[in-house]
Amino acid sequence: MVTSASPSAPADADLRLGFMCGVVAYALWGLFPIYLKALPPADPAEIVAHRVLWSVPFGAFVLGLRGQWRETFRALKNLRILVRLAFAAVLIAANWLVYVWAVANDRVLEASLGYYINPLIFIAMGVFVLKERLSRAQIAAVALAAAGVGALMIGAGVFPWPSFLLAISFTCYGYVRKTTKVGAMPGLFIETVVLSPLALLFLMHLQNIGALALGHVSATLDLLLFLAGPVTVVPLVLFALAARRLSLTMLGFLQYIGPTGQFILGLYYGEAFTLYHAVCFALIWAALALISIDAVKRSRRPA
Numbered sequence: 001m002v003t004s005a006s007p008s009a010p011a012d013a014d015l016r017l018g019f020m021c022g023v024v025a026y027a028l029w030g031l032f033p034i035y036l037k038a039l040p041p042a043d044p045a046e047i048v049a050h051r052v053l054w055s056v057p058f059g060a061f062v063l064g065l066r067g068q069w070r071e072t073f074r075a076l077k078n079l080r081i082l083v084r085l086a087f088a089a090v091l092i093a094a095n096w097l098v099y100v101w102a103v104a105n106d107r108v109l110e111a112s113l114g115y116y117i118n119p120l121i122f123i124a125m126g127v128f129v130l131k132e133r134l135s136r137a138q139i140a141a142v143a144l145a146a147a148g149v150g151a152l153m154i155g156a157g158v159f160p161w162p163s164f165l166l167a168i169s170f171t172c173y174g175y176v177r178k179t180t181k182v183g184a185m186p187g188l189f190i191e192t193v194v195l196s197p198l199a200l201l202f203l204m205h206l207q208n209i210g211a212l213a214l215g216h217v218s219a220t221l222d223l224l225l226f227l228a229g230p231v232t233v234v235p236l237v238l239f240a241l242a243a244r245r246l247s248l249t250m251l252g253f254l255q256y257i258g259p260t261g262q263f264i265l266g267l268y269y270g271e272a273f274t275l276y277h278a279v280c281f282a283l284i285w286a287a288l289a290l291i292s293i294d295a296v297k298r299s300r301r302p303a
Contacts, residue, residue, distance in 0.1 A: 018245025022254045025238035028231075030261020033111070035231055036103040037269075038224055042213035044100040046206060047228065049199035050214070051096060052192050054229030059189040062233055072186040082190070084180045089191035091173040095166060102162040108266035109273065114166030115259035116284050119252070119291060120145045121171040129175075137294035141287035148283030155276030184240040188233070249295055256288065 039047050063069050075081045102111040120142055126132035134142070153159050177187060206212040214225050243251060263281070267273060 014245050018242045019250070019254075021238040022242030022246055022251060023257065025235045025242060026254050026257035027261060028235040028238070029258040031265070032231070033103045033108050033262055033265045033269075035224070035227075036100055039221065040104065041217060042221065042225065043206075043211070044097060044104050045202065046211075046213055047100050047225070048093060048096045049202050050225045051228040051232050052093070052195045052199040053203070054226055055188070055192040055232045056196050056229070058229035058233050059185065059192060062185055062237055063189055066185065066237075068183060068186050071183055072189060075182045075186055075190060081180055081182055084176055085182065085187055085190045086194050088173055088176045088180070088187070089194045091169050091176065092191060093195055095169040095173060098162055098165045098169065102166070106269065106271055107162055108262055108269060109271050109277065110160045110162045111166060112259040112262035112266055113160055113281070113284070114163035115170070115262070116256070116281075116288065117145055117149075117163060118167045118170055119255070120284075120287060121167040122174070123291070125171055125175060135294055135298075137290045141290040141294075144283045144287035144290070148280040148287070151283070152276050152280040155279070156274055184236055184243075185233075188236055252295055253292060 036047070042050075063072055075085070099111055099114075102108065123134065123138050123142060127134060149160065177184075180187065182190070203212060203214070214222055242254070246254075
């Protein structure tokens with residue numbers, strides 16, 4: 001007797017593919033400091049300029065591969081979408097610059113902290129911008145995170161400003177992109193196209209003053225700078241594939257892979273990690289556990 005394949009088999013395979021893509025995307029973001037550590041003596045601003053420039057041709061290749069040029073052209077013809085993407089471009093460029101600066105200045109732990117507190121900043125935006133009401137778990141989570149940052153500030157005498165700049169810029173970027181009707185890859189392509197003239201002018205300025213690293217240090221560094229495009233685009237493509245196949249709850253859990261990888265790398269690089277840092281991270285991890293449990297409970301409630 002011949003039995004037919006289970007109807008759930010294609011769905012299960014799709015779910016597994018989404019899970020794998022999500023894990024790999026966040027793992028690549030978590031390992032990003034390794035790539036950035038290999039780029040000195042290139043200045044952080046030059047690295048961001050290369051990231052913008054080389055994302056354009058590689059992004060165009062991916063758009064062709066995925067058949068998304070029609071969607072991209074539709075977005076380019078819509079002035080409202082263009083203005084919103086131009087604003088998003090400024091936000092993501094600022095985020096990239098702070099992140100690259102943090103890694104270059106041995107502040108990977110603070111960068112990881114920024115992405116850990118990102119969900120909590122989203123909650124704050126929901127309260128102050130969207131006038132949403134917090135659950136008890138969310139209130140407790142925000143209080144724990146505030147206590148953690150307060151412990152670090154008072155005990156170690158350090159305000160982790162890169163963490164907050166990263167979290168706030170990425171939260172604002174996420175909000176703008178979430179409320180702009182354009183796909184992830186077409187949106188990123190348009191953002192980098194908008195930024196590319198400024199990036200090119202900046203690189204020309206560096207060349208004129210003799211401060212450009214590209215073409216003046218080594219062939220290895222040149223290759224690594226050219227790879228800034230794929231390094232930027234590939235994780236985003238994988239994330240887009242995952243987002244189409246996984247629930248928001250699952251994506252919410254996977255998002256902690258990135259900052260956890262950065263946290264481990266920060267320790268590996270020998271960055272300062274005092275008792276106050278430990279208290280800060282522990283309280284923020286507790287806050288994230290609270291909101292994750294709360295999110296799971298909410299997802300199981302009947303609509």
